[in-house]
Amino acid sequence: MRAKNPYRTAPGSEPPELAGRGGELGAGRYAIDMSAANEPAKPIVFTGLRGMGKTALLRRVARDARAAGGITIVGEADRTLRFGEVMRRELVEALTTSESLPTRLGTALGRLIDKLPKVSYDMPYEAGSISLAGRDKSEAEDVASRDSLEDVLLVLNEQVCRHGRFLMIGLDEIQDSSANDLLRIIRVVHKTAGTDRPVLFVGAGLPNSSSVLKAVRTYTERWAFLRLELLTRTETYEAVDVPARTLGARWDQDAAEEIYARSHGYPYFLQEFASASWIHHAGKVVTKNDVVAVSAGVQRMLDESVYDRQFAQLSPREVAFALALHSLGAGAHRPEEIAEVLGRSSSAELGSVRVQLLKKDIIHAPARGLAEFRMPLTNDYIDRRMNDFLERAKFAKSKPGAHDPRPVR
Ligand SMILES: Nc1ncnc2c1ncn2[C@@H]1O[C@H](COP(=O)(O)OP(=O)(O)OP(=O)(O)O)[C@@H](O)[C@H]1O
Numbered sequence: 527m528r529a530k531n532p533y534r535t536a537p538g539s540e541p542p543e544l545a546g547r548g549g550e551l552g553a554g555r556y557a558i559d560m561s562a563a564n565e566p567a568k569p570i571v572f573t574g575l576r577g578m579g580k581t582a583l584l585r586r587v588a589r590d591a592r593a594a595g596g597i598t599i600v601g602e603a604d605r606t607l608r609f610g611e612v613m614r615r616e617l618v619e620a621l622t623t624s625e626s627l628p629t630r631l632g633t634a635l636g637r638l639i640d641k642l643p644k645v646s647y648d649m650p651y652e653a654g655s656i657s658l659a660g661r662d663k664s665e666a667e668d669v670a671s672r673d674s675l676e677d678v679l680l681v682l683n684e685q686v687c688r689h690g691r692f693l694m695i696g697l698d699e700i701q702d703s704s705a706n707d708l709l710r711i712i713r714v715v716h717k718t719a720g721t722d723r724p725v726l727f728v729g730a731g732l733p734n735s736s737s738v739l740k741a742v743r744t745y746t747e748r749w750a751f752l753r754l755e756l757l758t759r760t761e762t763y764e765a766v767d768v769p770a771r772t773l774g775a776r777w778d779q780d781a782a783e784e785i786y787a788r789s790h791g792y793p794y795f796l797q798e799f800a801s802a803s804w805i806h807h808a809g810k811v812v813t814k815n816d817v818v819a820v821s822a823g824v825q826r827m828l829d830e831s832v833y834d835r836q837f838a839q840l841s842p843r844e845v846a847f848a849l850a851l852h853s854l855g856a857g858a859h860r861p862e863e864i865a866e867v868l869g870r871s872s873s874a875e876l877g878s879v880r881v882q883l884l885k886k887d888i889i890h891a892p893a894r895g896l897a898e899f900r901m902p903l904t905n906d907y908i909d910r911r912m913n914d915f916l917e918r919a920k921f922a923k924s925k926p927g928a929h930d931p932r933p934v935r
Pocket residue numbers: 534535536537538539540541543544545546547574575576577578579580581582583765793794795797
């Protein structure tokens with residue numbers, strides 16, 4: 527049998543050690559405690575760039591909520607969110623896995639499940655396509671009822687609370703929700719906050735999730751948005767060492783340091799480097815040699831799968847824009863700053879390039895007008911490919927007075 531590997535490289539997988547997220551987990555636990563006491567908790571949204579651990583955290587909070595007696599409905603949004611199906615799946619799961627569910631709550635949930643859609647192609651409508659009415663033909667129009675999702679959620683919440691439990695709704699990839707669906711869920715959370723049966727909401731999404739929510743309902747501005755960042759050196763050590771210890775092994779300090787140097791504490795990358803090093807190691811200790819032996823291969827694989835394909839699509843002008851953004855350092859930057867680096871008199875000239883880069887998923891806009899690389903550590907990637915990028919950018923029409931976009935290092 528293959529030796530157990532304690533590292534988790536699959537997207538959304540919960541690592542054995544959720545390092546460096548004590549504050550976020552604490553906020554989650556506080557909200558869960560309030561909900562368990564029938565007090566309205568401030569909705570929480572975990573935001574951050576790709577691979578920072580939002581889904582892992584959301585799943586962990588949902589698990590904590592279930593352990594505290596909550597019934598959880600956690601779904602991933604898309605533009606045609608079929609929340610009815612998500613609910614069915616999650617309620618069936620609650621029925622089959624929750625040992626201590628009161629019989630009467632089980633029966634009530636079973637009845638509700640019967641009303642929910644089974645398969646998506648039966649349900650041509652969006653999230654509102656849930657009927658609380660029977661399934662006979664005469665009531666078929668109810669299926670399209672605009673507010674039915676809201677009704678189902680309210681009924682579900684009633685049932686859950688009547689039996690001494692509380693309801694948590696989790697929504698991942700908030701930035702991809704359709705406005706209608708989001709509005710219905712927000713309304714349920716807001717409505718119940720004024721009652722003794724408040725629904726707990728925990729979301730996750732890219733940094734623009736707050737503006738997506740705000741566009742639907744401005745009062746969501748007052749929700750708690752917790753942005754996930756790179757892990758620190760110590761947190762990275764924990765992320766690699768704690769899982770090894772559960773299997774009776776450990777990491778040499780300089781091996782963990784090497785992981786930090788390679789991954790910069792980016793959860794996605796650190797799991798990949800740690801997993802490959804683990805596979806390479808022998809005995810009870812993972813050494814720096816293990817990390818060094820696998821690193822070039824892991825880095826190449828990550829560059830190819832995460833960045834190369836996206837950057838290969840860029841025109842020379844888009845490459846020049848990316849280089850300018852790179853020269854300004856990590857984080858989000860204003861169009862005027864980028865225009866200045868490129869020697870343009872006005873940022874308006876760059877508008878179309880920016881739109882293309884947004885479309886090609888190279889950058890995102892954490893707030894209106896701003897530009898930030900969508901993937902963490904893109905600046906390091908560009909450093910590795912600098913010669914190639916400078917060559918490609920040469921074909922962009924140069925303007926007199928343009929600065930050399932190479933970073934001063
Ligand atoms: N705190 C953490 N410590 C160690 N590893 C983590 C941590 N959080 C997440 N991971 C790992 O990092 C990887 C990415 O996590 P996850 O998929 O949850 O990120 P995400 O922010 O949801 O990404 P995306 O935006 O692409 O959905 C996974 O392999 C996960 O196991």
